[in-house]
Amino acid sequence: MPAVADLDLAALNSATKYPSILTYHELDQRNNGGLTEKVTEFSGDVVLTEKVDGTNARIITLPGGDYFLGSRETLFYARGDRVWNEKLGIVEALRPLAERITSPELGIRVYYLEVYGGNKISRASAQYTGAQTLGHRLFDVAAIDPAYLGLPLADIALWRDKGGQHFHTEQELTEIAVDEGIDMVPRLATLKGSELPTGIEAMHAFLAHHLSTTLVALDAGAGGRPEGIVLRSMDRSVIAKARYQNYDRTLQLRAKRR
Incomplete structure (x- = not known):
């Protein structure tokens, strides 16, 4: 592992970016925010967690105690910095x-x-x-091999986009959260893949059944409307998101056509 002073920060930033997650029902490219009937297929047990509507952030930890903080796209802070980027409250929340x-x-x-x-x-x-x-909630943890930081940036991005990052399983993630005393995004249920709805209307009702109000309100003045649910296989080989906004939009479009 290179010393912090010798790290290629552009490479570190690229190798540790969080990958995009597909929607449970495929996005309809013809209708902004709408969905098609094509679903993400799951087998085995599927964990349902609340999808929190905030900003995606990273804590990148290195041997010896050094760390970096960043958003999904940008690094904001390194351990010991006296001045930092205050954008989005990430450093304030996570330092x-x-x-x-x-x-x-x-x-x-x-x-x-x-x-x-x-x-x-x-x-x-x-x-x-x-x-x-x-507030903040943990939703994933990954182990990154430093050897990949030596690749050209284009190769790092290709490796990342093809699933090269090693994400921990549901059990490992839970153990890390307990050991480190970090609150996770709420677990709502564990179902068989065959129990998941496949229709748009059925999934809309499924969201309302499992998460009608947010479970991570920070004070009594919270409005309480949740964003949606993330579905993930136990080994995290399949992961997808279902957002109220997309299902509301799709059903509104269908109602207009009638």
């Missing part, structure tokens, strides 16, 4: 956590968290707080 969590003995460990609430972190901030309270 205390980054200072106390365990460093990996080898390689790079990345904690992926949703930072939410606060002062307009997202358009949905008021659904989680009425007092501009800032």
Whole structure:
């Protein structure tokens, strides 16, 4: 593992970016925000978790205690920085956590968290707080081999986009969260893949049944409307998201055609 001063920060940033997650029903390219009937297929057990509407953030931890903080696209802070980018409240929310969590003995460990609430972190901030309270929840952890940092940036991006990052399983993720004392995004249920709805209307009802109000409100003034649900296989080989907004939009479009 190279010393922090010798790290290629562009390579580190690219190798640790969180990958895009597909929607459970495929997005309809002909209708902005709408969905088609094609679904993501799951087999075996599927874990349902709340999808929190905030900003995607990273804590990148290195052997010896060094760490970096960033959004999905950009690194904002390194351990010991006296001045940092205040954008989105990520450093404010995550620096205390980054200072106390365990460093990996080898390689790079990345904690992926949703930072939410606060002062307009997202358009949905008021659904989680009425007092501009800032919160965070862990939703994934990955182990990154430092050897990939030596590749050209284009190759790193290709490796990442083809699933090269090693994400921990549901059991491993839960154990890490417990060991480090980090709150996770809420677990709603565990179902068989065959129990998941396949129709648009059925999935809309499924969302309302499993998550009618957010479980991560930060104070009594929160509006409470949730964003949706993330579905993931136990080994995280398949992961997809189902957002109220997409299903509402699709059903509205269908109603107009009648």
